[in-house]
Amino acid sequence: MIQLSNVSKKYGSKTVLHNISFSLPAGEITGVVGPNGAGKSTLLKCIATMMPPTSGLIVIDGMNAASDPRAVRPLLGYVPQEIAVYQELTVKQNIEFFAKLAGRRDLRAVLTRCEEWQLMPHYRKKVKHLSGGNQRKLNILVALLHEPDLLILDEPTVGIDIAAKQEIVSHLKQLAYEGKTILYSSHDAQELQMLCDSYLIMKEGELLFHGPKEKLRQHVPSPYNQSFTESLAHVGAWGSRR
Numbered sequence: 001m002i003q004l005s006n007v008s009k010k011y012g013s014k015t016v017l018h019n020i021s022f023s024l025p026a027g028e029i030t031g032v033v034g035p036n037g038a039g040k041s042t043l044l045k046c047i048a049t050m051m052p053p054t055s056g057l058i059v060i061d062g063m064n065a066a067s068d069p070r071a072v073r074p075l076l077g078y079v080p081q082e083i084a085v086y087q088e089l090t091v092k093q094n095i096e097f098f099a100k101l102a103g104r105r106d107l108r109a110v111l112t113r114c115e116e117w118q119l120m121p122h123y124r125k126k127v128k129h130l131s132g133g134n135q136r137k138l139n140i141l142v143a144l145l146h147e148p149d150l151l152i153l154d155e156p157t158v159g160i161d162i163a164a165k166q167e168i169v170s171h172l173k174q175l176a177y178e179g180k181t182i183l184y185s186s187h188d189a190q191e192l193q194m195l196c197d198s199y200l201i202m203k204e205g206e207l208l209f210h211g212p213k214e215k216l217r218q219h220v221p222s223p224y225n226q227s228f229t230e231s232l233a234h235v236g237a238w239g240s241r242r
């Protein structure tokens with residue numbers, strides 16, 4: 001589904017992604033892990049066609065994301081780190097507005113998702129009056145309005161309580177079960193462990209590791225391979241500001 005070959009990204013003269021190559025199959029959940037400034041958001045933005053890489057190739061479903069972003073965009077939904085819905089509008093108004101942008105008229109399946117995600121009791125409330133968890137859920141729901149195959153999420157559970165995190169994790173699992181490919185960054189070891197089939201571990205713009213949990217454990221010599229968090233720390237992934 002996603003293939004990167006020697007992708008580099010510079011901001012001015014500063015290189016923040018160094019020759020990143022990997023490929024991800026469809027239908028899996030991949031966690032992007034790394035300390036602050038590792039380049040996770042930059043990588044996700046390049047894949048989401050928010051900006052082109054400086055060099056290298058990003059291919060999504062056989063299409064070049066940099067040279068053909070308009071063809072690639074319908075395939076993907078991008079959930080940025082910031083809440084990207086209108087605070088002064090209600091949940092209903094936001095959904096109707098973004099559905100119009102996505103060219104979606106039939107909202108029945110969206111309303112069903114609102115029910116399942118327990119957003120219906122808040123449907124006529126302004127976003128600014130919702131809890132952080134419900135704002136995050138709406139942020140994800142809006143990115144799904146055009147039914148993309150690939151969902152890219154940049155720290156989708158940051159700053160919310162554990163119950164809301166667990167709820168979002170279970171919704172993401174359900175989306176993967178329904179066949180969506182999910183790529184998401186997080187600093188939360190527990191969440192990463194619960195959710196991911198495989199991991200991309202980054203540090204200072206380099207890809208240090210790509211593979212499933214089992215391979216991560218093998219990668220780490222005893223006595224470090226006692227816990228998932230220790231494995232991540234050993235590979236150099238760990239760093240948190242929250």
Ligand SMILES: Nc1ncnc2c1ncn2[C@@H]1O[C@H](COP(=O)(O)OP(=O)(O)OP(=O)(O)O)[C@@H](O)[C@H]1O
Pocket residue numbers: 011016034035036037038039040041042043
């Ligand atoms: N628009 C920009 N212009 C210049 N430098 C930038 C820009 N965006 C990010 N950077 C720099 O690029 C590097 C990678 O940043 P990025 O946000 O991709 O890392 P990250 O792993 O997502 O970090 P975090 O976990 O803190 O969100 C950092 O050194 C950052 O300061």
